[in-house]
Amino acid sequence: MHLEIMDTTLRDGEQTQGISFSPKEKLNLTQFLLNKLGVDRVEIASARVSEGEFHAAQIIAQWAGEKDLKEKVEVLGFVDNGESIRWIEAAGLKVINLLSKGSLRHLEKQLRKSPEQHAADIRREVLMANKKDFIVNLYLEDWSNGMISSPDYVLYMLEALKDLPIQRFMLPDTLGILTPDKTYDFCKLITNKFPDLHFDFHAHNDYDLAVANVISSVKSGVKGVHTTVNGLGERAGNAPLSSIIAVLHDHLNIKTGIKEKNINKAGKLVERFSGIRIPENKPVIGDNVFTQTSGIHADGDSKDNLYFNDLMPERFGRKRKYALGKLSGKASIKNNLEELGFFLDEQSLKQVTKKIIELGDKKESITPDDLPYIIADVLDKEVENSVIRIVNYSLSLSDGMRPSASIKVEVEGELFEETAIGDGQYDAFMKALWKIYDKTKRIKPVLTDYKVTIPPGGKTDALVETRISWNFQGHLLTTRGLDVDQTVAAIKATGKMLNHIEYKK
Numbered sequence: 001m002h003l004e005i006m007d008t009t010l011r012d013g014e015q016t017q018g019i020s021f022s023p024k025e026k027l028n029l030t031q032f033l034l035n036k037l038g039v040d041r042v043e044i045a046s047a048r049v050s051e052g053e054f055h056a057a058q059i060i061a062q063w064a065g066e067k068d069l070k071e072k073v074e075v076l077g078f079v080d081n082g083e084s085i086r087w088i089e090a091a092g093l094k095v096i097n098l099l100s101k102g103s104l105r106h107l108e109k110q111l112r113k114s115p116e117q118h119a120a121d122i123r124r125e126v127l128m129a130n131k132k133d134f135i136v137n138l139y140l141e142d143w144s145n146g147m148i149s150s151p152d153y154v155l156y157m158l159e160a161l162k163d164l165p166i167q168r169f170m171l172p173d174t175l176g177i178l179t180p181d182k183t184y185d186f187c188k189l190i191t192n193k194f195p196d197l198h199f200d201f202h203a204h205n206d207y208d209l210a211v212a213n214v215i216s217s218v219k220s221g222v223k224g225v226h227t228t229v230n231g232l233g234e235r236a237g238n239a240p241l242s243s244i245i246a247v248l249h250d251h252l253n254i255k256t257g258i259k260e261k262n263i264n265k266a267g268k269l270v271e272r273f274s275g276i277r278i279p280e281n282k283p284v285i286g287d288n289v290f291t292q293t294s295g296i297h298a299d300g301d302s303k304d305n306l307y308f309n310d311l312m313p314e315r316f317g318r319k320r321k322y323a324l325g326k327l328s329g330k331a332s333i334k335n336n337l338e339e340l341g342f343f344l345d346e347q348s349l350k351q352v353t354k355k356i357i358e359l360g361d362k363k364e365s366i367t368p369d370d371l372p373y374i375i376a377d378v379l380d381k382e383v384e385n386s387v388i389r390i391v392n393y394s395l396s397l398s399d400g401m402r403p404s405a406s407i408k409v410e411v412e413g414e415l416f417e418e419t420a421i422g423d424g425q426y427d428a429f430m431k432a433l434w435k436i437y438d439k440t441k442r443i444k445p446v447l448t449d450y451k452v453t454i455p456p457g458g459k460t461d462a463l464v465e466t467r468i469s470w471n472f473q474g475h476l477l478t479t480r481g482l483d484v485d486q487t488v489a490a491i492k493a494t495g496k497m498l499n500h501i502e503y504k505k
Contacts, residue, residue: 003254004224006200007033007241008043009270011076013232016276023056025273030060033229034072037266038257039241040224043097046076047084054091061092070094071135079121085129095135097170098125100157102140104150115153119160130165137168139202144173147186158194168198168224173213176206176236180216187220200224203239205231210239215247218254229270230278230285242267242284242316250310261317284311290320387412388498395425395487405429411440425487430494445472445501452486466490472501 010026013019021029026044033039044060045053057075064070070093077084077096088096100122101107107118122138129136138161140146146154158169171187178186183201191199201217203210203226214225231240242263248254267285271278280288290313313320344352393407405428406419418435422428430447437444449469466489467480477500481492 001254003218003248003256004040004200005241005245005256005258006041006043006074006224006226007037007039007228008202008226008238009033009228009230009232009241011043011045012202012226012234012238013228013230013270015234016232016237016274017234019232019274019276020052021056021273023052023059026056027059027063029229029269029273030073031063032262032266032269034069035067036259036262038259038262040257041072041074041095043074043076043226047078047087047096048080054087057088057091057093065092074137076139079118079125082125082128085125085132085134088134089132094133095137096129097137097139098122098129099139099141102143102154102157102172102174103146104153105145106142107153115156115160119157122161123164126161126164126166136164136166137170137200138166139170139172141172142174143171144178144182144186145175147189148177148182151189154190155193158190158197162194162197168200169194170200170202170224170226171217171222172202172226173204174202176204176210178203178213179207179209180212183213184216184220187217187222191221198223200226202226204233205236205238208236210237211243211247214239214244215252218248218252229266230274230276230282232270232274232276240282242282246284246311260315264316264318284316290318387502388495390491390495390498391415393429393491395429397425403428405432407432407436409433409436411436416440426490429487429491433494443473445470445497448476450490452489454486464489466493468493468497470497477501 010021010029014021030042030044033042045057060073061070064073072095073093074095074097075084075088075091075093076099077088078099084098085096088094101111101118104115107113107115111118113121126136126138140154140157143154161169171190173183183203187199187201199222201214201222201224203213203217210231214227218225225244226238227241227244228238229241231237231243241258245256245258245260245263248256249260264285267278278285278287280286283289289311389410391408391410393405396404402421402423403425404419404421405425406417407429408415408417410416416436416439418432420428420431420435422431434444447468448471451467451469453465453467464484464486465480465482466486467478468490469476469478477497479493479496479500481489481494481496483489483492
């Protein structure tokens with residue numbers, strides 16, 4: 001069985017508080033979702049919302065037309081006597097997801113119409129769209145409440161509309177109130193009564209049951225499910241695509257067109273455009289989900305993959321990691337050392353292990369890229385790759401003037417001095433540093449992420465951790481700095497990065 005995956009990150013996901021994708025971002029995400037990730041359909045906008053939304057729909061329509069993908073690009077429309085249809089037509093698209101009322105309470109309180117009147121209005125809208133060669137799908141908004149409080153109304157609407165040219169009937173749990181058992185029962189009733197119709201299920205996550213409810217809907221016989229990347233959406237969000245796909249593939253043996261290796265890339269792309277970080281413990285795509293913390297687990301993995309499950313990181317374009325901290329054992333540390341090309345004798349490994357556990361007890365955060373410095377400290381050696389040294393620097397910040405930085409850096413024994421201005425003190429520092437890199441004809445790494453962790457409580461003398469991720473010729477590394485000043489912490493992290501790259505070279 002092939003199950004349709006409709007992604008609504010760009011429409012329902014954009015209803016997340018604080019998110020507004022630009023037209024170019026919407027185009028880039030649409031291209032990635034359809035071409036790289038392999039979703040069957042994307043819902044990209046709501047009709048009649050804004051000029052920006054219209055422009056986004058236009059540029060997506062132009063691209064989709066060139067690629068013969070217009071039937072995969074959908075827009076939410078309303079029962080409004082053709083206004084939404086004309087909006088979508090003017091944008092250049094041809095699929096309308098018509099929003100109707102799926103519960104009697106919504107119909108009577110919001111529209112103040114009878115079921116017969118609403119069915120007649122929908123019929124008029126569907127036939128109008130059909131005359132323009134539109135594909136019409138129909139949302140039954142608040143369907144879950146309708147099945148609980150007014151099932152006869154829901155069945156009446158489906159019976160009244162089933163013979164219209166509607167390609168899909170979409171069943172939303174609009175307020176996220178269903179349980180897996182209720183989802184199965186309601187969907188099964190519908191799919192049994194109308195076996196010739198195509199039904200989609202649309203879950204919300206208010207009770208943290210969206211994934212479980214989607215699985216129940218699939219078991220009941222629905223032919224499509226709706227998701228959002230990273231679970232974005234109003235309130236608690238929608239069903240997250242990454243979790244849905246993992247469960248469908250592994251537990252239900254359902255076939256989809258999703259390319260698993262690009263799921264993590266999709267998550268990072270949406271994270272970057274939305275500004276909302278992926279929780280570190282989010283299944284499949286969180287930073288920590290393929291990281292073993294316990295030394296016992298690392299030891300078991302080294303002996304016969306004793307702590308692996310079917311969610312292998314390689315499926316999703318990722319790698320397994322072993323955390324460094326107070327729970328680390330020799331197996332965790334040895335694995336990280338080997339990744340960096342270090343091989344220590346048994347006694348030295350014990351000393352390094354002891355030091356890492358001590359740092360972990362003090363709540364110090366340790367990354368694999370800190371290991372060369374820990375080894376140097378523990379074994380009383382100079383860091384083997386410290387060929388670049390930040391000798392000193394002066395940072396200036398004045399009201400009404402752009403920040404500036406003057407730095408002195410030693411590169412392989414030769415001193416260089418440079419000055420630059422930037423959009424912030426750290427930006428000015430980096431621009432001065434890159435001038436020195438140009439002089440020494442070195443390749444510059446690309447900063448890919450910058451994360452500051454400030455202890456809660458508002459203490460101005462508390463240590464701040466700045467963790468920076470870099471890409472150097474395809475090699476990803478993370479360095480961290482610790483100081484009471486955020487910019488100084490970032491400079492410390494940068495110094496580690498410079499030398500780590502020299503070592504790698």
